Amino acid sequence: MAENDISRPADFIxxxxxxxxxxxxxxxRVHTRFPPEPNGYLHIGHAKSICLNFGIARDYGGLCNLRFxxxxxxxxxxxxxxxxxxSVRWLGFDFGPEALYASDYFxxxxxxxxxxxxxxxxxxxxQTADEMxxxxxxxxxxxxxxxxxxxxxxxxxxxLREMRDGSHPDGSMVVRAKIDMASPxxxxxxxxxxxxxxxxxxxxxxxxxxYPMYTFAHPIEDAVENITHSIxxxxxxxxxxxxxxxxxxxxxxxxxxxxxxxQIEFARLNLSHTIxxxxxxxxxxxxxxxxxxxxxxxPTISGMRRRGFTxxxxxxxxxxxxxxxxxxxxxxALLEYCVREDLNKRAPRAMAVLRxxxxxxxxYPEGLTEELDAVNNPEDASMGTRKVPFSRVIYIEKDDFRxxxxxxxxxxxxxxxxxxxxxxxxxxxxVIKDEKTGEITELRCTYDPxxxxxxxxxGRKVKATLHWVSARHTVAAEVRLYGYLxxxxxxxxxxxxxxxxxxxxxxxxxxxQSCHVEPALASAAQGSRYQFERLGYFCVDPDTSVDQLxxxxxxxxxxxxxxxxxxxxx
RNA sequence: UGGGGCGUCGACAAACGGCAAGUCAGGAGAUUUUGGAUCUCCCAUGUGGAGGUUCGAAUCCUCCCGCCCCAGCCA
Numbered sequence: 119m120a121e122n123d124i125s126r127p128a129d130f131i132x133x134x135x136x137x138x139x140x141x142x143x144x145x146x147r148v149h150t151r152f153p154p155e156p157n158g159y160l161h162i163g164h165a166k167s168i169c170l171n172f173g174i175a176r177d178y179g180g181l182c183n184l185r186f187x188x189x190x191x192x193x194x195x196x197x198x199x200x201x202x203x204x205s206v207r208w209l210g211f212d213f214g215p216e217a218l219y220a221s222d223y224f225x226x227x228x229x230x231x232x233x234x235x236x237x238x239x240x241x242x243x244x245q246t247a248d249e250m251x252x253x254x255x256x257x258x259x260x261x262x263x264x265x266x267x268x269x270x271x272x273x274x275x276x277x278l279r280e281m282r283d284g285s286h287p288d289g290s291m292v293v294r295a296k297i298d299m300a301s302p303x304x305x306x307x308x309x310x311x312x313x314x315x316x317x318x319x320x321x322x323x324x325x326x327x328x329y330p331m332y333t334f335a336h337p338i339e340d341a342v343e344n345i346t347h348s349i350x351x352x353x354x355x356x357x358x359x360x361x362x363x364x365x366x367x368x369x370x371x372x373x374x375x376x377x378x379x380x381q382i383e384f385a386r387l388n389l390s391h392t393i394x395x396x397x398x399x400x401x402x403x404x405x406x407x408x409x410x411x412x413x414x415x416x417p418t419i420s421g422m423r424r425r426g427f428t429x430x431x432x433x434x435x436x437x438x439x440x441x442x443x444x445x446x447x448x449x450x451a452l453l454e455y456c457v458r459e460d461l462n463k464r465a466p467r468a469m470a471v472l473r474x475x476x477x478x479x480x481x482y483p484e485g486l487t488e489e490l491d492a493v494n495n496p497e498d499a500s501m502g503t504r505k506v507p508f509s510r511v512i513y514i515e516k517d518d519f520r521x522x523x524x525x526x527x528x529x530x531x532x533x534x535x536x537x538x539x540x541x542x543x544x545x546x547x548x549v550i551k552d553e554k555t556g557e558i559t560e561l562r563c564t565y566d567p568x569x570x571x572x573x574x575x576x577g578r579k580v581k582a583t584l585h586w587v588s589a590r591h592t593v594a595a596e597v598r599l600y601g602y603l604x605x606x607x608x609x610x611x612x613x614x615x616x617x618x619x620x621x622x623x624x625x626x627x628x629x630x631q632s633c634h635v636e637p638a639l640a641s642a643a644q645g646s647r648y649q650f651e652r653l654g655y656f657c658v659d660p661d662t663s664v665d666q667l668x669x670x671x672x673x674x675x676x677x678x679x680x681x682x683x684x685x686x687x688x
Numbered sequence: 689u690g691g692g693g694c695g696u697c698g699a700c701a702a703a704c705g706g707c708a709a710g711u712c713a714g715g716a717g718a719u720u721u722u723g724g725a726u727c728u729c730c731c732a733u734g735u736g737g738a739g740g741u742u743c744g745a746a747u748c749c750u751c752c753c754g755c756c757c758c759a760g761c762c763a
Contacts, residue, residue, distance in 0.1 A: 305692095445755080
């Protein structure tokens, strides 16, 4: 919201809303809605719309309805309704005691169709779908009137009743608005309003065998709920003339009261390296490319939630990307930034070694365990400290040792001294390898007892600080690392003749089975998030059981060294 | 070749006739017991192009170019 009087509204939609408040177009009322079709799970693109609609309601003291646009029983399911309810709540938005459903207005819609017929604004068409398509004309040529366009009011009304009563098979007829078959806007060439579908609906069951089209239903839903600003995406822009036409006709007939809602369109979100199309996401789930809707690689709300993203981070992201009419592809790095920004302040730190390398500290007493002090969050002193056990044998990260280090590498190497976080300075004195493979299996080191806690009394500096886990005290864990779903930034960047699945990243999931985490994590609660020092943010996955801890990597830390290495390769 | 939209930095995005904001990414440095975090600085002589109006144009006008959407009984 405006921080002071001189600031402008944050986007062009809020500009319209503020203006309508000023001119009292809706008696200074603001009422928006988020209208998902329950035919899939919500994703980050929906989050943008949710934040926009609920955000506007919040900013201007208005209301926002969560309304299911459930007008097509063939595609919709209760499972989707439940997941959507859950996702919206988790994102932190309050839609009152319950959600609303378009199907609750089916009686009114039926009545409205009858009225349109009576007023000469609609008719029942018995053309086949093919005939209708043929007679619709093309982008550059006008359509032709249906031979059934001139049916009498009585016949139309009778047919409408018969349609409702189930006397006609699917596809045999349709009710259409009577507007203008020559309109340059194809959406005005007598759009279909009702179709016959002998299908059970997840809420109304077998009550209906005709169902309203989106085109017809949506404006009515908005009007019935006294919506003021009906915010949707760009592809509906061409439908706005019909939206207004319909509502005007129904208002004329006294079925609706003015002022009528207005439709405003904005550009949907596109995110780099991922898919934001419901149809394609369904495909990923159904064809088993991912483990389910909540696979942590999915851009679904449930996937991101399981991965460990916070609602705060997602909301913040939605605020930062802005709202405009220009189609764009937002860099996923911005989402990651928002996640790090949030978690840096909130996530307690811990030490975990993902790819272990055994280190024996030769001059450290055997059998001794020291409890060392570690701070839980350097960003927030109120989060306190904890004890971390240290002993003679520890694990460090494989990546933290190089036998022949390049000059930019300042971690451990033969003869080199580094700090073990919160523990001691150690110096590498020996490298033990597997005789056959040549693989490094163990490091021998010595430590400097005077550097306990990680400071050297003589002011000696080391260039690196390593995280570690005491071998004797370690807790085993599985850690799942996630890469981008797609190998290319632009999901539309597909080769001729191939589809989006050719862009799927084969390495989007890596499961590390032999990780070591510090003992404090043994009882980590499902869903709790930690920063594993120097590695990233991690979240306890629901697959965790009494005998197996499972962590998801939410996002890495910013990694300057990785950047240097990558630059060197080129 | 109809109609509806949209073109400002690598990615988002402000500007409402008066000095092209901010954020992410990228680069340089400071600092640091996380190569994290933090801090400082750099990163558009120019807004798709060409004309025009104006003291003054990203903004107004004209023409052109490019991209997206619409021919479901999907939403």
